[in-house]
Amino acid sequence: MPAANPQPRRAHSGPRRDEAARLAVLHAADDLLAELGFGALTIEAIARRAGVAKQTIYRWWPSxxxxxxxxxxxxxxxxxxxxxxxxxxxxxxxxxxxxxxxxxxxxxxxxxxxxxxxxxxxxxxxxxxxxxxxxxxxxxxxxxxxxxxxxxxxxxxxxxxxxxxxxxxxxxxxxxxxxxxxxxxxxxxxxxxxxxxx
Amino acid sequence: MPAANPQPRRAHSGPRRDEAARLAVLHAADDLLAELGFGALTIEAIARRAGVAKQTIYRWWPSxxxxxxxxxxxxxxxxxxxxxxxxxxxxxxxxxxxxxxxxxxxxxxxxxxxxxxxxxxxxxxxxxxxxxxxxxxxxxxxxxxxxxxxxxxxxxxxxxxxxxxxxxxxxxxxxxxxxxxxxxxxxxxxxxxxxxxx
Amino acid sequence: MPAANPQPRRAHSGPRRDEAARLAVLHAADDLLAELGFGALTIEAIARRAGVAKQTIYRWWPSxxxxxxxxxxxxxxxxxxxxxxxxxxxxxxxxxxxxxxxxxxxxxxxxxxxxxxxxxxxxxxxxxxxxxxxxxxxxxxxxxxxxxxxxxxxxxxxxxxxxxxxxxxxxxxxxxxxxxxxxxxxxxxxxxxxxxxx
Amino acid sequence: MPAANPQPRRAHSGPRRDEAARLAVLHAADDLLAELGFGALTIEAIARRAGVAKQTIYRWWPSxxxxxxxxxxxxxxxxxxxxxxxxxxxxxxxxxxxxxxxxxxxxxxxxxxxxxxxxxxxxxxxxxxxxxxxxxxxxxxxxxxxxxxxxxxxxxxxxxxxxxxxxxxxxxxxxxxxxxxxxxxxxxxxxxxxxxxx
DNA sequence: AAGTAATCGAGACGGTACGTCATGTCTTAGC
DNA sequence: GCTAAGACATGACGTACCGTCTCGATTACTT
Structure with missing residues (x-):
């Protein structure tokens, strides 16, 4: 019984996740932790350091x-x-x-x-x-x-x-x-x- | 020349440290940690729970x-x-x-x-x-x-x-x-x- | 003297403005204003209500x-x-x-x-x-x-x-x-x- | 029998409202409205202009x-x-x-x-x-x-x-x-x- | 007994960060 | 070339705590 998956669904449209922003956030977090310790690791500081909007972080990471x-x-x-x-x-x-x-x-x-x-x-x-x-x-x-x-x-x-x-x-x-x-x-x-x- | 400090500086005056407040703070901190975890352990919460003014905490404990x-x-x-x-x-x-x-x-x-x-x-x-x-x-x-x-x-x-x-x-x-x-x-x-x- | 502009320049190509979208936006705006007041009248809310992309609104109305x-x-x-x-x-x-x-x-x-x-x-x-x-x-x-x-x-x-x-x-x-x-x-x-x- | 009001109650203690801050906020709001219009009149802008913490505004004014x-x-x-x-x-x-x-x-x-x-x-x-x-x-x-x-x-x-x-x-x-x-x-x-x- | 000094509660203050929302611009894919 | 979808930088929202400060009331040691 063949039955191809029937969901064409409109796969997705619009811009995909920005890989550069993703990496910038990860590196900024790493760097801040290494340089200033966990205490200084705030979402705002990560966003500042990564040159990224706070909302971009919240969009992809819950914490x-x-x-x-x-x-x-x-x-x-x-x-x-x-x-x-x-x-x-x-x-x-x-x-x-x-x-x-x-x-x-x-x-x-x-x-x-x-x-x-x-x-x-x-x-x-x-x-x-x-x-x-x-x-x-x-x-x-x-x-x-x-x-x-x-x-x-x-x-x-x-x-x-x-x-x-x-x-x-x-x-x-x-x-x-x-x-x-x-x-x-x-x-x-x-x-x-x-x-x-x- | 030895000369021990000649003035013990006026030993003290006014009320001494309030033992009840001290214990209230310690117990409040303990209880909050046990009940709500370290994340909820703020100075304000301890003061609230202990029925003590924030300044009383800061007077005796630096953190x-x-x-x-x-x-x-x-x-x-x-x-x-x-x-x-x-x-x-x-x-x-x-x-x-x-x-x-x-x-x-x-x-x-x-x-x-x-x-x-x-x-x-x-x-x-x-x-x-x-x-x-x-x-x-x-x-x-x-x-x-x-x-x-x-x-x-x-x-x-x-x-x-x-x-x-x-x-x-x-x-x-x-x-x-x-x-x-x-x-x-x-x-x-x-x-x-x-x-x-x- | 012939020579009137012979080609209206390819008057236009692709789909013209979508009248349904235009009306949906106007009605959504009207409805939202009546139901929730001006305070709730945001571009995002209009787009949501009208089932229209935000950009479609910005393309046709400056504000x-x-x-x-x-x-x-x-x-x-x-x-x-x-x-x-x-x-x-x-x-x-x-x-x-x-x-x-x-x-x-x-x-x-x-x-x-x-x-x-x-x-x-x-x-x-x-x-x-x-x-x-x-x-x-x-x-x-x-x-x-x-x-x-x-x-x-x-x-x-x-x-x-x-x-x-x-x-x-x-x-x-x-x-x-x-x-x-x-x-x-x-x-x-x-x-x-x-x-x-x- | 004259009967003085019986609530001594500890009328209030601690610092009273800071009149300078109150006036700074009112003037900042006035100035911003006159200079930049209501659209630019945000709580943050008022606080900035008045040299006052945002919370000080929220403490005394609901909006x-x-x-x-x-x-x-x-x-x-x-x-x-x-x-x-x-x-x-x-x-x-x-x-x-x-x-x-x-x-x-x-x-x-x-x-x-x-x-x-x-x-x-x-x-x-x-x-x-x-x-x-x-x-x-x-x-x-x-x-x-x-x-x-x-x-x-x-x-x-x-x-x-x-x-x-x-x-x-x-x-x-x-x-x-x-x-x-x-x-x-x-x-x-x-x-x-x-x-x-x- | 009066004066002095440190305590305590209450809480206002200038700040920083939180997590959310709407802005207007942009990019991508489908019709 | 229009559309829907939605990612993005920006910046305000209102809240929670921070640590410092000031106020009045209270309490205990001087003198």
Whole structure:
């Protein structure tokens, strides 16, 4: 039974979303956060810096949290992608990469700011979970499961507990203001994942 | 030439600080945070709720962060004091107590809110460090040092790293919204501190 | 001598002005004014109500005042035409008709709204003068002149002064919110124009 | 037993209304109306010009119409007070004064702007009536009544009709943009009030 | 007992940012 | 070349809090 979709519908007419404005907003938000901190990150300031009308921001983003989520998702995918090959070495690199991301990268500051904001507004918490945390956690889980199946690692804890025990200290230290030294990460990695001897 | 300051400057005159107002403010802040979240925690709302003039708040606290620090310091001292006897059991109780504090207590929410706020404002970070974090960390460090000396525990990591690896996952999970299960805490405790067999 | 312009230049191409859209706009403006008052009479609201794109309005009318002028000119010509026969009775009917127009007709409300708008924007004042007031005043003047020549009336004041003294109270009362009673109109008519005894 | 009023109540404490700010707002509104017209009379512009915070305006005036009413009431009382002595001469002066007020004075422009605004917003109409029009009309009525009783004048129309027939043309002409010549006022005065020969 | 000084409530003030609305200009696609 | 749709920069709207300030009343230490 063929039945082509019958909605011609008048697809849409008029101007499409202005990509230049979209990027200007994302960059302005990033820059302001890096330069002046979250406290100075107002919609008006973003609009001013981006050379864009306030209404253009409100048209596309319901809140400044969504702007930050957009930049975080794009940047974290580029800078610390969850590896897909299930080797101990890939996982080790990922954890070290994440440590550097959170400590040094502007986008890492965005991550911390969003976790912080989620403490203040329940709606932000939900948003953050749905758009950033849950998808990434799913991929991290898959990564560890495959590596365990391949006998690359043999975690002593359940899978989510393992991730929290690994990531938790890194994020906690970043929030407290003291970056995590590489050897602590290394020890946690060895200890929690017990990678097979090389 | 020594010459101690010769005039204590006219000790004081007029009414002293109104203790009832002080408590009303602290409780109002606590209640508002618990009921409506940090977003609704404005100085005006605290003053309204406490039945106190705004100026009375500004006279005694430079910012709402200081109000929260006051309640956090008082409540955390009561609800999760750092133990002084250097036994493995005491430390174990402390870690479980802290987990419960952060997950269930209003004052635990204050702690998370302050760590969050510290991400947004550098001044808050400094304040939080000086008034809450550093003193408590000092006592935690002493606790572990004494217990190690007494051979109650034998941590595999350096002392601060140990604390972060223990506390980090608990705080991280609380911030992410999933309370830490007791068995994860138990495993971290066993693993990181290696208490002497009972 | 042939050579009249042989090509009207491709007189026009593409669709001509959409009469349905034109009428929809005029009626939408009228309706909105009557239903919600001038305050709710925005270009966007007219476009919404008329089912027409904003640009279609801006293409044909420079401002909403012009829209109202269009409806006023059409409607006032229909509902209170300036009489051409120079008899006292015709003039009397005209004045009473105008009183009713201003008090009861939707288009009368448009007239008041435009006089009002002219107080707020000098450009509106000029527009109103050129397109509505001056042409009508010219015809009123002609009407009175002819009637005076025909000895139907013998005004005691100069001609413009007479019109203002007659129309002024009617418009003023309408603006103030109390419709003019017929006997006041009657008295003004008798008094100012002194029609010849019948 | 004299019985002093028993509410001591704590009459009021704290700063009273800032008279300088109040005057700055009234003058700024007046100036802006005169210089740029009603169209440019926004709350933000008034606040800017007056060097006052927007909230200070909203604290004391529910709308810009109330600001204008305040200036109109103060200024019209000063510049064209309704006379109290019931002589034909006083009334004559009043009508001429009113004509000048409406044509030349900034506050006269305020009057016209408010009548105009009343056409656009019913709430303004009510406000204008209650605060300016009705009180003044009452005094005008009293003035004419007393003068009639004293046989200074003998109006041929009912009292309100007389006032409308006198004031209407003056206001109408001002709105249409042509100031009323003194001789028209004179004729209307003579004609409608029939003052006793001097 | 009178004088002095700091407290408290109330709340006005100049500000900044909020999120919404209408403006008039513009761009795109369909008829 | 007109149309509907609608994105865009602009700027006012009215509200909420900010942190500073001033007022009167109250209360406790001087002297």
């Amino acid at each position: 400044k949290v969504e702007i930050l989520l957009d930049t975080l998702i794009e940047d974290s995918e580029k800078q610390v992608p969850v590896p897909t090959e299930p080797t101990a070495a890939a996982i080790r690199d990922y954890v070290h990469g994440f440590t550097r991301f959170v400590a040094d990268e502007p986008a890492g500051k965005v991550l911390l700011a969003l976790i912080a904001e989620a403490q203040h507004h329940p709606a932000t918490a939900i948003d953050f979970h749905e758009r950033y945390f849950a998808p990434r956690r799913d991929r991290e889980r898959a990564m560890l499961t495959h590596a365990t199946d391949a006998a690359e690692i043999s975690p002593k804890l359940a899978i989510d507990a393992t991730i929290d025990a690994l990531i938790g200290p890194i994020v906690y230290r970043a929030m407290i203001g003291s970056p995590t030294p590489a050897d602590l990460v290394e020890t946690l990695f060895e200890d929690l994942l017990r990678p097979k001897a090389p | 709402k962060v200081e109000i929260l620090l006051d309640t956090l310091i008082e409540d955390s001292e009561k609800q999760v004091p750092v133990p002084t006897e250097p036994t493995a059991a005491a430390i174990r109780d402390y870690v479980h107590g802290f987990t419960r504090f952060v997950a269930d207590e209003p004052a635990g929410k204050v702690l998370l809110a302050l760590i969050a706020e510290a991400q947004h404002h550098p001044a808050t970070a400094i304040d939080f460090h000086e008034r809450y974090f550093a003193p408590r960390r000092d006592r935690e460090r002493a606790m572990l040092t004494h217990a190690t000396d007494a051979a109650e525990i034998s941590p595999k990591l350096a002392i601060d790293a140990t604390i972060d690896a223990l506390i980090g996952p608990i705080v991280y999970r609380a911030m992410i919204g999933s309370p830490t299960p007791a068995d994860l805490v138990e495993t971290l405790f066993e693993d990181l501190l290696r208490p002497k067999a009972p | 909403k005042v012009e829209i109202l002028l269009d409806t006023l000119i059409e409607d006032s010509e229909k509902q209170v035409p300036v009489p051409t026969e120079p008899t006292a009775a015709a003039i009397r009917d005209y004045v009473h008709g105008f009183t009713r127009f201003v008090a009861d007709e939707p288009a009368g409300k448009v007239l008041l709204a435009l006089i009002a708008e002219a107080q707020h924007h000098p450009a509106t004042a000029i527009d109103f003068h050129e397109r509505y007031f001056a042409p009508r005043r010219d015809r009123e003047r002609a009407m009175l002149t002819h009637a005076t020549d025909a000895a139907e009336i013998s005004p005691k004041l100069a001609i413009d002064a007479t019109i203002d003294a007659l129309i002024g109270p009617i418009v003023y009362r309408a603006m103030i919110g109390s419709p003019t009673p017929a006997d006041l109109v009657e008295t003004l008519f008798e008094d100012l124009l002194r029609p010849k005894a019948p | 810009k119409v109330e600001i204008l009413l305040d200036t109109l009431i103060e200024d019209s009382e000063k510049q064209v007070p309704v006379p109290t002595e019931p002589t034909a001469a006083a009334i004559r002066d009043y009508v001429h004064g009113f004509t000048r007020f409406v044509a030349d004075e900034p506050a006269g422009k305020v009057l016209l702007a408010l009548i105009a605004e009343a056409q656009h917003h019913p709430a303004t109409a009510i406000d204008f009536h209650e605060r300016y029009f009705a009180p003044r009309r009452d005094r005008e009525r009293a003035m004419l009544t007393h003068a009639t009783d004293a046989a200074e004048i003998s109006p041929k129309l009912a009292i309100d009709a007389t006032i409308d027939a006198l004031i209407g043309p003056i206001v109408y002409r001002a709105m249409i943009g042509s100031p009323t010549p003194a001789d028209l006022v004179e004729t209307l005065f003579e004609d409608l009030l029939r003052p006793k020969a001097p």
